[in-house]
Amino acid sequence: MTDTFGGRLAAQFAAGRRLCVGIDPHASTLAAWQLDDTAANAERLGREVVAAAAGEVACIKPQIAFFERFGSAGYVALERVFADAREAGLLVIADVKRGDIGSTFAAYADAWLKPGSPLEADAMTVHAYQGLGTLAGASEYTSEHGKGLFVLSATSNPEAKAVQLAHVETGETLAQYVLSGARDMNAAQGGEVGSVGVVLGATVNLDDFAIDRATTHDGPVVPVLAPGFGFQGASVGEVRELFASLAAGVLVSESRSIVNGGADQVGSSIALSNERIMEAYA
Amino acid sequence: MTDTFGGRLAAQFAAGRRLCVGIDPHASTLAAWQLDDTAANAERLGREVVAAAAGEVACIKPQIAFFERFGSAGYVALERVFADAREAGLLVIADVKRGDIGSTFAAYADAWLKPGSPLEADAMTVHAYQGLGTLAGASEYTSEHGKGLFVLSATSNPEAKAVQLAHVETGETLAQYVLSGARDMNAAQGGEVGSVGVVLGATVNLDDFAIDRATTHDGPVVPVLAPGFGFQGASVGEVRELFASLAAGVLVSESRSIVNGGADQVGSSIALSNERIMEAYA
Numbered sequence: 210m211t212d213t214f215g216g217r218l219a220a221q222f223a224a225g226r227r228l229c230v231g232i233d234p235h236a237s238t239l240a241a242w243q244l245d246d247t248a249a250n251a252e253r254l255g256r257e258v259v260a261a262a263a264g265e266v267a268c269i270k271p272q273i274a275f276f277e278r279f280g281s282a283g284y285v286a287l288e289r290v291f292a293d294a295r296e297a298g299l300l301v302i303a304d305v306k307r308g309d310i311g312s313t314f315a316a317y318a319d320a321w322l323k324p325g326s327p328l329e330a331d332a333m334t335v336h337a338y339q340g341l342g343t344l345a346g347a348s349e350y351t352s353e354h355g356k357g358l359f360v361l362s363a364t365s366n367p368e369a370k371a372v373q374l375a376h377v378e379t380g381e382t383l384a385q386y387v388l389s390g391a392r393d394m395n396a397a398q399g400g401e402v403g404s405v406g407v408v409l410g411a412t413v414n415l416d417d418f419a420i421d422r423a424t425t426h427d428g429p430v431v432p433v434l435a436p437g438f439g440f441q442g443a444s445v446g447e448v449r450e451l452f453a454s455l456a457a458g459v460l461v462s463e464s465r466s467i468v469n470g471g472a473d474q475v476g477s478s479i480a481l482s483n484e485r486i487m488e489a490y491a
Numbered sequence: 492m493t494d495t496f497g498g499r500l501a502a503q504f505a506a507g508r509r510l511c512v513g514i515d516p517h518a519s520t521l522a523a524w525q526l527d528d529t530a531a532n533a534e535r536l537g538r539e540v541v542a543a544a545a546g547e548v549a550c551i552k553p554q555i556a557f558f559e560r561f562g563s564a565g566y567v568a569l570e571r572v573f574a575d576a577r578e579a580g581l582l583v584i585a586d587v588k589r590g591d592i593g594s595t596f597a598a599y600a601d602a603w604l605k606p607g608s609p610l611e612a613d614a615m616t617v618h619a620y621q622g623l624g625t626l627a628g629a630s631e632y633t634s635e636h637g638k639g640l641f642v643l644s645a646t647s648n649p650e651a652k653a654v655q656l657a658h659v660e661t662g663e664t665l666a667q668y669v670l671s672g673a674r675d676m677n678a679a680q681g682g683e684v685g686s687v688g689v690v691l692g693a694t695v696n697l698d699d700f701a702i703d704r705a706t707t708h709d710g711p712v713v714p715v716l717a718p719g720f721g722f723q724g725a726s727v728g729e730v731r732e733l734f735a736s737l738a739a740g741v742l743v744s745e746s747r748s749i750v751n752g753g754a755d756q757v758g759s760s761i762a763l764s765n766e767r768i769m770e771a772y773a
Contacts, residue, residue, distance in 0.1 A: 306589070
């Protein structure tokens, strides 16, 4: 029996590590590193971030779109970044936001969660437009192979509300329905921290989305992948206030604030973020 | 000014071509072709389908998950299938169901719609969980470079309803909201057929999803990518009854019924489907 993904997250949390470093080789980020916009340079940036992050952070989160734009060459680059991260013992969350039905979703799970896949990560981000039940296509990996999922719940972009505030049959908003669904899936697995998490933007006003951050629940802590800290404006010092009962599961996701200063700054930016996280959770 | 994607679809419709051949190299499909489950064989299957489909169908629709599961090797295979399809003059819909916000969605658009990208297709499928407004990240390609989008609206899997029947602020179901949004985007572009379509499963009861198939609208026809014909049980003969006012935009998507009989059967299966389509639209 492999450790669960939630179990490995719990170990990171216990060690005070909650920082998730995003690897988003956008053309402008590569330019800040004095690098041309090529797949080889996306690889170089990714591998340097992995080297600086090893042993220091809870996880890395490559944004796959910025590799995919180079086609197969981008995927070759990505595989090398993943290989370095696995060797360094870093948890990898593949930010792919995949979703589909039946055997097609299962094929995405094979790509990103199957042991031995060249793109094997520890967890992937997914969307549930085609229903939360579709995520069962990954259950072999979450239950038997220690893998995890992060389901899109509420995101910070202004266009999101029209969809994420839609009301499902229970009366919940779609955003809360996803959170409730993750909690249910985790209850079935048990343990201290669940293997199915949600994506909740740190700059989102959770009350606007009718997301219940007040109630304390029994059962596993729901992992919360929370982008929006640092460059996008949320302050780590406010994490307990922002997330309330959900704070115990938060992974503080930062990308541009760590990476955009160039290769020399990554280590010191990680150290600074870690300090702020330690303080916030003291 | 490049032709719009909608304009190229209109030309296919005018020629009586509405068949979209899915290329889903699932392990079981490869087995039906007496092929092992490898990226090289996914390429072989894809290229043979392209060769048989050239000049005979409106478009092909590779299901990217079944290539992605092989990592970069799968993307190399996919690029070769795309290259053949472009050379054959076939419209290509990349069934990727991507979605994200801001510059990340734009990076997906760069991957799949940018002229000269190794993965350049004519259109891609997308999800709008993060809001219809995020699709604006592809608007340069849909307005200036003749590319198209198909947004997930209502799908046939039983788990889908809990989400797709959620009610947005206008009172519409999410499925209808996506359809209305596509219609609005197309109205801005004009032309006979729009460049922003929807995905509507052919085995979906559209009335259950409160999708308006009765009203005839002015403005461009909304393209409807409709999987579920053939193997999954919907009959092409019923397309006008099923889709009513939406039937004018339907692309009849078939995969297993065309491909699973093995390489020798692809041509005859395409011919048979074309006949049924001609009859249904006579």
